[in-house]
Structure formats: structure tokens, C-alpha cells
Amino acid sequence: MTIPMKQIKLRRLKMSLTNPFTTSFGTLQEKEFFITEVFDDEGRRGFGESVAFTSPWYSEETVETNHHVMKDFLIGLLRENNINHPNDVLEVFKPIKRNHMAKAALEGAVWDLYAKQKRIPLAEALGGSRQEIDVGISIGIQPTVDDLLQTIDQHVREGYKRIKIKIKPGWDYDVLKEVRKHFPDTPIMADANSAYTLQDTEHLKKLDELGLMMIEQPLAHDDIADHAQLQAALATPVCLDESIHSLNDTRKAIELGSCKIINIKIGRVGGLSEAKRIHDYCREHSIDVWCGGMLEAGVGRAQNIALTTLPQFVLPGDTAGSALYWKKDIIKPEVTAANGIIAVPDKPGIGYEIDDEALESFTVSEETFPL
Ligand SMILES: O=C(O)CCC(=O)C1=CC=C[C@@H](O)[C@@H]1C(=O)O
Ligand SMILES: [Mg+2]
Numbered sequence: 001m002t003i004p005m006k007q008i009k010l011r012r013l014k015m016s017l018t019n020p021f022t023t024s025f026g027t028l029q030e031k032e033f034f035i036t037e038v039f040d041d042e043g044r045r046g047f048g049e050s051v052a053f054t055s056p057w058y059s060e061e062t063v064e065t066n067h068h069v070m071k072d073f074l075i076g077l078l079r080e081n082n083i084n085h086p087n088d089v090l091e092v093f094k095p096i097k098r099n100h101m102a103k104a105a106l107e108g109a110v111w112d113l114y115a116k117q118k119r120i121p122l123a124e125a126l127g128g129s130r131q132e133i134d135v136g137i138s139i140g141i142q143p144t145v146d147d148l149l150q151t152i153d154q155h156v157r158e159g160y161k162r163i164k165i166k167i168k169p170g171w172d173y174d175v176l177k178e179v180r181k182h183f184p185d186t187p188i189m190a191d192a193n194s195a196y197t198l199q200d201t202e203h204l205k206k207l208d209e210l211g212l213m214m215i216e217q218p219l220a221h222d223d224i225a226d227h228a229q230l231q232a233a234l235a236t237p238v239c240l241d242e243s244i245h246s247l248n249d250t251r252k253a254i255e256l257g258s259c260k261i262i263n264i265k266i267g268r269v270g271g272l273s274e275a276k277r278i279h280d281y282c283r284e285h286s287i288d289v290w291c292g293g294m295l296e297a298g299v300g301r302a303q304n305i306a307l308t309t310l311p312q313f314v315l316p317g318d319t320a321g322s323a324l325y326w327k328k329d330i331i332k333p334e335v336t337a338a339n340g341i342i343a344v345p346d347k348p349g350i351g352y353e354i355d356d357e358a359l360e361s362f363t364v365s366e367e368t369f370p371l
Pocket of ligand 2: 191193216217240242292
């Protein structure tokens with residue numbers, strides 16, 4: 001049976017981060033993104049969230065390209081095609097190349113509406129069964145090593161299950177060595193956001209002595225082959241983030257031995273259906289996965305939680321509590337992590353209420369389209 005969908009609203013939001021997030025590309029203080037809202041005839045609303053940033057430093061997509069692609073291409077495809085199950089959205093969007101974050105923003109809303117129509121939690125609709133998930137934290141680049149140590153200390157005390165630290169040439173081995181000295185037993189990983197090349201192999205091999213959980217995306221954002229050479233030289237597991245856009249990329253990376261771990265980000269792979277396919281493939285091939293964050297507001301955060309209930313999400317993800325990012329989130333209740341554990345909501349759909357007042361207060365503009 002077709003999923004009844006009447007209209008869709010694209011809401012552009014602007015929210016200020018409580019803690020500015022610094023990467024090798026600059027500091028993010030304000031986040032702009034879209035909340036998508038699909039309505040059915042009975043007043044139910046399914047919500048999605050776009051995760052691209054305003055500039056294309058993480059991937060080629062931006063808030064503006066998300067808007068263009070949703071408005072001028074994807075919404076038309078949703079209107080012209082019958083969607084019987086949220087998995088169909090992936091197929092319906094196939095004529096449009098890439099633009100995965102735009103696709104995921106709409107597909108997520110269809111998944112939420114579908115689960116609400118079925119009166120089941122999104123986690124259950126996806127096939128997940130965990131009632132709680134372990135989460136870690138991702139710390140942006142800090143001004144000094146002392147600042148970093150203090151920040152880590154705070155989050156270790158809060159009970160987060162692993163600490164992710166950003167590295168780049170000149171801010172890597174020495175810093176991590178210092179961190180390891182102060183936190184000998186804490187699960188620690190490093191995210192390089194593509195800052196190295198194969199020429200750095202000897203230098204990166206020094207990290208092996210630090211017992212890191214993994215090094216995330218050391219080489220180019222569009223590489224899979226060089227990572228295989230690097231993984232062969234390192235004892236530290238390589239985790240791919242930016243390089244993995246699809247199940248096909250996943251298959252190639254596993255076949256080549258490019259990584260031992262995959263970070264699944266719903267937006268980067270084009271939605272929940274593809275994320276689940278990647279998860280299933282990794283499960284069959286005994287590759288550990290975890291759910292990466294994109295500094296999401298409540299809707300995206302709720303989707304990450306639902307996805308993480310699938311069994312192969314055996315490593316803690318980036319999905320920390322709302323308060324670490326926002327003074328006020330757009331969902332009720334906000335996401336909270338107690339001792340590094342988030343309880344998975346058991347209400348239908350994403351499982352959190354939308355705080356309409358908050359949503360309204362962060363809205364910069366909105367447009368509605370018939371479906
Ligand atoms: O959502 C979070 O907690 C932050 C996750 C995070 O580390 C990242 C988000 C977006 C871009 C990157 O800087 C980084 C990553 O590459 O994983
Ligand atoms: Mg990353």
C-alpha cells in the first residue's frame with residue numbers, strides 16, 4: 001500500500017552551538033540546515049534533517065545545494081512516484097547523482113512518517129532491537145594541549161564511552177602521547193579528516209604504540225586504494241568516514257582491506273535505507289561499525305539513535321546528549337546521555353516530540369510543496 005503523503009515543508013533553521021566546533025577547516029559556531037516535514041491526511045508529521053554545512057569542506061554538499069536539489073529535483077520525484085515503503089525512496093531518487101545529504105533529509109522524513117503510521121518506533125521499523133546505546137564524544141581542535149586534557153577529563157567523568165580527538169600534521173603524535181599518559185585506560189581514537197598522504201606512513205606508524213581504538217579517515221576524502229596500503233602498514237585499525245558513500249564503496253573498501261572499521265553517517269550515504277544495507281554487509285563481513293555525527297539537532301540525533309540499535313553498531317558513536325551542542329534543542333525531551341548511555345525511546349517514529357515553539361523560533365524561512 002502506498003504511504004499516504006499530502007505535502008512537504010522545507011524549513012530552514014539557524015541554531016548557535018553552545019561549544020564552537022573547530023576542525024582543520026575552521027570553527028563552526030552557527031549551524032544552518034533544513035528540517036523537512038512530510039504530512040499525511042490524518043495530521044501525522046514525519047521529520048527529517050539535512051546535515052550539510054554552509055561551506056563544502058566536509059563534502060561537496062552545502063545547505064544551498066541541499067535546498068536546490070530537494071526543491072528542484074527530489075520533491076518532484078516523490079510527487080511522481082508511488083512510495084510503498086521508505087526503502088523505495090532510494091530507488092526513486094536514483095536518477096539524481098549523489099547529493100546524498102539532500103536525499104537523506106527527505107528520506108528520513110518518509111521513514112519517520114511510515115513508522116508513525118505503523119505506530120512503531122523508527123528503531124523497530126529499521127529492524128533494531130537495542131534498548132540503550134553506548135555513545136562517545138567528538139572533541140574539536142582545542143587551543144592548547146592543556147585545554148584538550150581538561151575537556152577530555154570532563155567528558156571522561158561524565159562517562160562517555162570513548163573520546164574522539166581531531167588530529168592533523170603538527171597536532172598528532174605528541175598530543176596523543178600526552179593524552180595517553182593522562183588517560184591510560186580511556187578508549188581513544190583520532191580523526192584526521194583526510195589530512196595525510198601515503199608519504200606520512202612512517203610517521204603514522206608511531207601511533208601504533210598508543211593503543212588507539214582506530215584512526216579515522218587518515219588519507220584523501222575520495223580515496224579507497226591508498227588506505228589499503230596504509231592499513232597493511234599499521235597495527236591501528238583504519239576507519240573510513242568521508243570515503244564511504246554507498247554499499248558499493250563499502251564492498252570495495254572491505255575487499256581491498258582499506259579499513260577494519262566503518263563510520264556510518266546517514267547523510268553521507270543517502271539515507272537510512274542505504275545505511276542499513278551498509279550495516280548488513282558489514283555484519284556479514286565482520287567489520288565493526290559505529291554511527292558518526294554531523295552536529296545534528298534533535299531530529300537527526302534521534303535518527304542516529306534509532307540506527308544505532310542495529311546489532312553491528314558495536315562501537316560507541318558520536319551521538320552525545322543535546323545539551324553538549326545546543327542551549328535548546330528542537331525535540332522534547334532532549335537527548336540525554338547518562339554515563340555514556342542513551343535510552344532508546346519507545347514512542348512511534350523518531351520517538352521524541354517536536355518542540356514546535358523551539359522549531360518556530362529557529363526558523364529563518366519555510367516553503368510548502370504539494371505531494
Ligand atoms: O556530531 C558530532 O559530535 C561531531 C562529529 C564530528 O566529529 C564531525 C562532524 C562533521 C565533520 C567532521 O569535523 C567530523 C567528522 O569527520 O566525523
Ligand atoms: Mg570523521
